[in-house]
Amino acid sequence: MSPTTPAALSPYRALDLTAEIGSLSTMVLAGLGVDVIRVEPPGGHPTRKRGPMLREDEASSLYWAQKNAGKRSVTLDLEDEADRERLRALSETADFLFESDAPGAMTARGIGYRDLIERAPRLIYVSITPFGQTGPKSTWAASDLIGHVSGGLSSLVGEPDRAPLRPSVEQAYNITALNAGSAALIALHARHLTGRGQHVDVSMQAAMANTLGNARLYYEMDGIITQRAGGARAFADRATRIIYPCADGYVAFVRIPASMKALHRWMAAEGGEPRFDADKWAGMSIAGNVLPNDDEVTELESEIESFFAARGAQSLYESGQHHGVMICPVNTMQDIVDSPQLAERGFFDEVDDPALGRLRVPGAPLKMSATPWQSRPAPTPGQDQDQVLAAATDITQGA
Amino acid sequence: MTSNDVPGAHVFDGVRIADFAWVGVGPNATMQMAFHGAEVIRVESSNRPDTFRNGGPRPPGVNNLDASAYFAKFNRGKRSAAINLAHPRGAEVARRLIATADIVTESFAPGFMQRIGLSYEEVRKIKSDVIMCSMSMEGQTGPHAKFRGFGLTLQATAGVTGVTGWPDRSPVGTGVAYTDWVATHLGIIGILSALDHRRRTGEGQYIDLSQFEASTLVLDAGVIDAANTGRVARPLGNRDLRHAPHGVYPCADDHTGSDRWVAIAITSDDQWRRLALIVDRQDWLESDELCHAAGRLAAQEALDEGVARWTSTQTVGEVEQMLQAVGIPTHRASNVRDAHNDPQLAHRNHWWRSDHPVIGEMSYESPAWRLSDTPPPMPRRSPLLGEDSEYVYRELCGYSEQEFQQLIVDGVVE
Numbered sequence: 016m017s018p019t020t021p022a023a024l025s026p027y028r029a030l031d032l033t034a035e036i037g038s039l040s041t042m043v044l045a046g047l048g049v050d051v052i053r054v055e056p057p058g059g060h061p062t063r064k065r066g067p068m069l070r071e072d073e074a075s076s077l078y079w080a081q082k083n084a085g086k087r088s089v090t091l092d093l094e095d096e097a098d099r100e101r102l103r104a105l106s107e108t109a110d111f112l113f114e115s116d117a118p119g120a121m122t123a124r125g126i127g128y129r130d131l132i133e134r135a136p137r138l139i140y141v142s143i144t145p146f147g148q149t150g151p152k153s154t155w156a157a158s159d160l161i162g163h164v165s166g167g168l169s170s171l172v173g174e175p176d177r178a179p180l181r182p183s184v185e186q187a188y189n190i191t192a193l194n195a196g197s198a199a200l201i202a203l204h205a206r207h208l209t210g211r212g213q214h215v216d217v218s219m220q221a222a223m224a225n226t227l228g229n230a231r232l233y234y235e236m237d238g239i240i241t242q243r244a245g246g247a248r249a250f251a252d253r254a255t256r257i258i259y260p261c262a263d264g265y266v267a268f269v270r271i272p273a274s275m276k277a278l279h280r281w282m283a284a285e286g287g288e289p290r291f292d293a294d295k296w297a298g299m300s301i302a303g304n305v306l307p308n309d310d311e312v313t314e315l316e317s318e319i320e321s322f323f324a325a326r327g328a329q330s331l332y333e334s335g336q337h338h339g340v341m342i343c344p345v346n347t348m349q350d351i352v353d354s355p356q357l358a359e360r361g362f363f364d365e366v367d368d369p370a371l372g373r374l375r376v377p378g379a380p381l382k383m384s385a386t387p388w389q390s391r392p393a394p395t396p397g398q399d400q401d402q403v404l405a406a407a408t409d410i411t412q413g414a
Numbered sequence: 415m416t417s418n419d420v421p422g423a424h425v426f427d428g429v430r431i432a433d434f435a436w437v438g439v440g441p442n443a444t445m446q447m448a449f450h451g452a453e454v455i456r457v458e459s460s461n462r463p464d465t466f467r468n469g470g471p472r473p474p475g476v477n478n479l480d481a482s483a484y485f486a487k488f489n490r491g492k493r494s495a496a497i498n499l500a501h502p503r504g505a506e507v508a509r510r511l512i513a514t515a516d517i518v519t520e521s522f523a524p525g526f527m528q529r530i531g532l533s534y535e536e537v538r539k540i541k542s543d544v545i546m547c548s549m550s551m552e553g554q555t556g557p558h559a560k561f562r563g564f565g566l567t568l569q570a571t572a573g574v575t576g577v578t579g580w581p582d583r584s585p586v587g588t589g590v591a592y593t594d595w596v597a598t599h600l601g602i603i604g605i606l607s608a609l610d611h612r613r614r615t616g617e618g619q620y621i622d623l624s625q626f627e628a629s630t631l632v633l634d635a636g637v638i639d640a641a642n643t644g645r646v647a648r649p650l651g652n653r654d655l656r657h658a659p660h661g662v663y664p665c666a667d668d669h670t671g672s673d674r675w676v677a678i679a680i681t682s683d684d685q686w687r688r689l690a691l692i693v694d695r696q697d698w699l700e701s702d703e704l705c706h707a708a709g710r711l712a713a714q715e716a717l718d719e720g721v722a723r724w725t726s727t728q729t730v731g732e733v734e735q736m737l738q739a740v741g742i743p744t745h746r747a748s749n750v751r752d753a754h755n756d757p758q759l760a761h762r763n764h765w766w767r768s769d770h771p772v773i774g775e776m777s778y779e780s781p782a783w784r785l786s787d788t789p790p791p792m793p794r795r796s797p798l799l800g801e802d803s804e805y806v807y808r809e810l811c812g813y814s815e816q817e818f819q820q821l822i823v824d825g826v827v828e
Contacts, residue, residue, distance in 0.1 A: 023607035150761030167753030193599035198783035249589035267570035385619035
C-alpha cells in the first residue's frame with residue numbers, strides 16, 4: 016500500500032476473539048484497513064487445523080488463510096489471569112472487540128462487556144452468537160446448520176421429496192459475520208456522536224430470518240407456508256423453475272416476462288424453431304393474475320431444456336446475455352477462478368503468506384476509488400506478540 | 415428527533431442519501447441506514463417503478479403501486495420523490511437533489527447513470543465530497559458488466575447454487591435471491607467506511623460494488639482452494655466434512671399441519687456419546703470406531719438411518735427438548751410460520767410492526783443486531799410512491815411553488 020492511498024478504516028484497531036461464526040467480519044474490516052489483532056490460544060486458533068489444506072500437513076489451512084487475511088496475531092491464554100489482564104490492557108488500545116463465546120462466558124472470565132467498558136469506555140464490544148445474548152434459546156447449543164434451520168431458510172431450500180437443506184458452505188456463519196461488520200460500523204458512527212462505545216449483540220438466527228425473501232410476508236398476509244421447490248424459486252404457492260441442465264453442467268434461467276421475447280429471438284438466431292408464443296409469455300406476470308397452466312409450463316420448459324442441453328454453460332451465458340436473456344451459468348469454484356469478468360477487473364491478488372508461500376487470493380469484494388482494499392496474508396500464531404503487547408504493557412504500567 | 419429517543423439513537427442524523435437504487439440490494443442497504451437516522455430519499459418513477467412495487471404479497475384486489483408488502487419490507491424509514499428520469503428535466507431535478515446529499519446510491523445496469531448525465535464524474539462536480547455507491551450485478555467494467563440478472567440467478571454465477579444440493583442430483587440453489595443478503599452488507603460496510611474516511615479527510619469517493627465479487631466472500635475457502643490447488647467443492651446435502659452424524663431428520667406428526675424435520679449436528683465426541691445414550695443404542699456406545707469423528711464419518715450412511723429411525727418416533731419439540739437438555743446442537747427446521755412465531759425472535763422483538771394506509775398493519779424484519787446504548791426508534795412506514803415529492807422539490811431542490819406545479823404539468827413529477 017502506498018502511503019498516499021490509506022485504506023478507509025486505517026486509524027482503527029480490532030481485537031478478534033471469534034470462532035467460525037465471526038471471523039469473516041474482521042477479515043472484511045482488515046481489508047478496509049482496520050488493524051485486526053487475532054487473539055489466539057497457545058498452540059494457535061483451532062481453525063488453523065481446518066481444511067481445505069494447501070499441502071498434506073496440518074499447518075497449511077486455506078480456510079485459515081482466507082478467513083484471517085490481513086490480520087495480525089498474538090497468543091494469549093484466556094484461562095490465565097495474567098493473560099486476561101493483558102487482554103484488558105490491550106482493549107484500551109482498541110476500538111472494537113469481536114467475540115463469539117456463549118453468552119456469559121466472557122463475563123465469567125472477567126473480560127465481558129461490563130468488565131472492559133469500565134477501562135475502555137470507547138470500546139465497541141461485538142458479541143456474535145447463534146441466538147443472541149438473552150432469551151429462551153440463548154443458551155441452546157448450535158452450529159452453522161442450526162443457523163439455517165432456526166431462521167427458516169432451510170424450509171425454502173432443497174427438494175420437496177427430501178429433507179430441508181443448507182448450502183455446503185457455511186452461509187449462516189458468513190451472513191451473521193457480515194451483519195456484525197455492518198453493526199460494528201454503525202456503532203463506530205454512534206461513537207462519533209456519543210464519545211462512547213457500546214455492546215453490539217448479533218444473532219445468527221435473526222440474520223438468517225432476514226433471508227426469507229417475501230415468504231414470511233406471504234404467511235403473515237395470506238397464511239401461505241412457502242415450501243422448498245428444488246431448483247426453483249420458492250414463491251408462495253407457485254414455484255418457478257431456475258435450474259436447467261446443459262451440455263457440461265447447469266444454467267440458471269427464470270422465465271420472467273422481460274426475458275421471453277429475447278429468448279425467442281435467441282433460439283431462432285441459433286438455428287432453432289421456437290414454438291412457444293413469445294408475446295403471450297411476455298405478458299404473463301409471475302406474481303400477477305394471468306398464469307399459465309401446468310401443461311403450458313411443461314411444454315415451454317421441455318423446449319428450453321432441449322435448447323440448453325445442446326450447449327455449454329459458459330457459451331449459453333455469453334450468447335444468451337448478448338441476446339438480452341437473463342441467464343447465468345451455475346459456476347463451480349473453478350469457473351469463478353477462470354472467469355473472464357473477474358480477470359478483466361483484476362479481482363485476484365497474490366500475497367506472500369508466511370506459512371504457505373505465494374498464494375493467489377480473491378481480492379477486493381468492493382472497489383473503493385480513494386481508499387482501496389488491501390490484500391494481505393494471514394498471520395502465523397503470535398507473530399506480532401512483542402510489538403502488540405509492548406504497547407499494552409506501557410498502558411498497564413502507566414495505569 | 416422525538417422526545418423519547420435516547421441520545422445518539424439517530425446515528426446518521428444530518429446524513430442525506432439520494433437513493434436511485436431499486437429492487438433488493440441497494441434499498442436494503444440504505445434502509446439499515448434509514449433505521450439509524452439517515453434521511454433516505456428514494457428517487458422513483460411510476461413510468462419505471464421499482465420491480466418490488468409490483469410484487470407481492472398485497473392485500474386482495476389492490477393492484478396499485480403502493481400495495482406491495484415486499485416493497486415495504488425494503489423501504490421503511492425512507493421518503494419517496496417522484497422524479498421521471500426519462501424526462502429531459504428529470505436529470506436537472508436529480509442534480510439539485512444530489513447537491514444536497516452526502517451519499518448517492520444506485521443499482522441500475524451499468525451505463526444508465528452515465529446516459530442521464532449522473533456518472534460519478536458528473537456527480538462530484540455537483541457535490542465535490544459526495545460518496546457514490548453503484549451496486550450492480552458484476553461491476554461497472556469488464557466484458558460482463560452489462561449482463562443482466564437478479565439475486566435468483568446471480569447466486570449461480572457467484573458459486574452458491576453449485577454447492578447447494580444433494581450429491582446425487584442437480585444443484586438446487588437457495589430458492590431465494592440469496593446474494594442480495596450478502597451484497598447488502600458489503601454495500602453498508604463500504605458506504606460507512608467511506609463516510610468515516612470523509613469525516614476525517616473531507617474526501618468523498620466512488621464505490622463500485624459488484625454483487626458477484628462481494629458474494630465470493632461467503633464461499634469459505636472454496637475460491638482460494640480452487641485458485642491454488644484446482645480442487646472444486648461439491649454439494650454435500652446436509653453433511654459436513656468434519657462431523658457426523660450431521661443432518662436434518664424426519665419427525666413424527668405433531669398435529670401442526672406441517673411436515674416436520676429436525677436438524678442435529680454432532681460436533682464433538684462428547685455430544686456423540688450423549689446422543690447414543692438418549693437414542694439408547696448400546697452398539698453405538700460400545701463401538702471403538704464410532705467414538706471418533708473419522709469413524710463416524712466413515713459410517714455416516716448407517717448413522718443417518720439410525721438417527722432418522724429414532725427421530726421418526728418423536729415430535730420435533732420432543733427431540734429439541736431432549737437433545738438441547740444435554741447440549742447437542744438441535745433445532746427444528748423452521749418454516750416461515752415457525753420463524754414468524756419463534757419465541758426467541760419474539761424475545762428480541764425481531765419482527766417490527768408497521769401500519770400502512772394501503773397495506774394495513776404487518777410485521778417486517780429488523781436488523782440482526784441490537785445496540786445497547788443507541789437503539790433506533792421504530793422506523794416510519796414505507797412511503798407511497800412520490801409521497802414526499804413536494805418536500806423534495808420545494809424544500810430540498812429549491813423550486814418555487816409555481817415551478818413545482820409546472821414540473822407536474824410537464825410530467826417530471828411522476
